[in-house]
Amino acid sequence: MSRLCEVRGCDQRADDLFTSSEAGSPLVEWQVCAFHLQTLSEGGRALISTGRDALVVGVGLPVEVMDVRVVDSEFGSPVVTLTLGREDVEEDELKLQMTPAQARFLCERLNGEAPGGGESP
Numbered sequence: 001m002s003r004l005c006e007v008r009g010c011d012q013r014a015d016d017l018f019t020s021s022e023a024g025s026p027l028v029e030w031q032v033c034a035f036h037l038q039t040l041s042e043g044g045r046a047l048i049s050t051g052r053d054a055l056v057v058g059v060g061l062p063v064e065v066m067d068v069r070v071v072d073s074e075f076g077s078p079v080v081t082l083t084l085g086r087e088d089v090e091e092d093e094l095k096l097q098m099t100p101a102q103a104r105f106l107c108e109r110l111n112g113e114a115p116g117g118g119e120s121p
């Protein structure tokens, strides 16, 4: 086997298979090195490079939304950028395109305020 560990930034040979077994999520397998197999199995975190997306995986890993930014795209739909991380460490950014109503709903729930800030009804 000549594949490399799928954890981002790791260049060890992948000798093991880590299987996500989190309830409610689809079963996914990643080829990882022995070190990361143990890390993930113990509930650790790792950024997995799968194509163009990076997923944070680990047993029972809650990812926190650390910051939310809304930018109006040139096509009229807001793009919401979620900064994801854990324990004050920023790990990834997630960009979502959505309707203005969805963006407003999300920001109200996460930030307790509507996008644009300072606007009074």
Ligand SMILES: [Zn+2]
Pocket (backbone or CB within 6 Å): 005, 006, 007, 010, 011, 012, 032, 033, 034, 035, 036
């Ligand atoms: Zn590795």
